[in-house]
Amino acid sequence: MARQLSLRLLSACFLLLVISLAGFALLRLLPGDFAEVLLMSQMDGTLPDPETVARFSAENGFDRPLPMQYLAWLGGVLSGDLGTSFVTGEPVVDDIALRLGASAQLAMTALLLGLALALPVGALCAAFPGGWLDRALAGLAVIGMSIPNFWYALLLALLFSLVLGWLPSGGYGTPAHMVLPALVIATSITGVLARYVRGCLLEELSQPYVRTARAKGLSGARVLLSHAAPNVFPAVLTLTGLQFARIFDGMIIVETLFGWPGIGRLMVEALLARDYPLIQATFLVVASGYVLVNLAVDYIIALYDPRTRGVV
Template identity: 65%
Template sequence: MISQLGQRLLQAMMLLLCMSMVGFALLHLLPGDFAEILLMSQMDGTLPDAATVARFSASQGFDAPLPIQYLRWLGALLHGDLGTSFITGEPVLADITVRIGRSISLAIFSMITALLIALPIGFLCAYRSGGCLDRLFVMLSVVGMSIPNFWYALLLSLLFSLTLGWLPSFGHTTLAHAVLPTLVIATSISGILVRYIRSSLLDEASQDYVRTAKAKGLGSLRIFFKHVTPNILPATLTLAGLQLARIFDGMIIVETLFAWPGLGSLLVEALLNRDYPLIQACFLVIASSYILINLAIDYVITIYDPRVRDIL
């Protein structure tokens, strides 16, 4: 198992290296010159002449071939240096460290809320399949999956903040500020989880061992929770992990709309300001979150169900 974990770690590192190369290359294909944009920010928007741009580009190493620039950036990264922000002049690592904690807390709140919504509803829909509640919750889950986050965020802000005045619509200083962004993210995730849990339970309940248990006289509720539910947990855990990684996508929109100072809003600010080192760092952190979350989920599944070790 340890050797398999080491192989997975090596594969994750190689994947992250490839993603960093792709991200670095795509970033340098964006329109605009690094040196010119940086000089303009330092000169209050004044367009520098070509000679000044050339001298500054040479002093900062921007005139080097792209592979050389990448190797320099990678070498600095291995020493814990993500570069310096073009706009603030501060180390990028400091901005990332401050913002990522807020994004992680919001992701955890959203995932817990989504599971608290999806698990009981998914179990109820499967146990009472075909009933009125089943049809109602399935319809609501489809609606929750279909509503775009930005539109849902605006509706919640209009209702709970502007109309009722119950919750703040922006900021992060109190726990109440996290309620609306948490609900927006959790709603779309819970819709996916409800439908998956319901379909998985119904599929598992049709297996031969369930019919055998019923023939032996075991109660339906006991079979459902003692035998059927444990068999869908590994796949459900995998889906939950994928949705947890997907949360970081939705955060770009949600954090911007609710002025939540996390990693998503930081990325938007960096894109608007053409702050290339900060954009690259945000991209690297988000890519790392996908890889690390999937790696952690795979490891947890191998502990829960040793039968999947050979597959992973």
């Protein structure tokens, strides 16, 4: 197991290296001189003179070959230096540290809420396949997967904030502020998870060991919860880890609409301000978080199911 996990960790490190290279190259591939583009973003689109561009390039090392620039930037990243914001003049890592906690809080709340909704819905659909409950819950799951996050967020804000006045329409600081953002993000993953749980449970319920358990006189609920459910846990956990990408997609929109001070909103602010060091750093942090979450999922599955330890 230790060998397999070490190989998985090495592959994750290689993937992070590729991600850092992609994030670095993404901005360097912009049309025109990179230093000139950065100066124009700070001068409200005014074209700088060649002397200013040359001085700016020399001060920031943009006059060096791209491989040398990448190695210098990567060395800074490894030492905890993600660059300096062109807007605030402060280290980028400070801006990210202030926002990362709020995003992690929202993401975990939305994930737990999504699982709390998806697991019983999927189990009920599997317990009564083809019935009215299965069809109704399947329809709701499809609707939840189909509604765009921005539209659903606006509808919830209109209903619960403006019409009913039960919840704040935006902000941060109290549990009430988290309800609407977490509900919007959770809904986007609930349908996917519920349908997957249903499919996995139906497959397990058709296995011979389930028929044996039923032949022994065990109730349907006990067979479902005690025999089938533990065997689908690794597959559901794997899909849950993959859904983190969808969670972050939702967070970019939801944090912006509800004024949640997270890293998704920070990325939008950086894009609007053309703060390229901050854009590059947020891209790297988010992608790294996704890789690390899936690595943690693999480790948990290996601890839970010994059969997977040879293939992690």
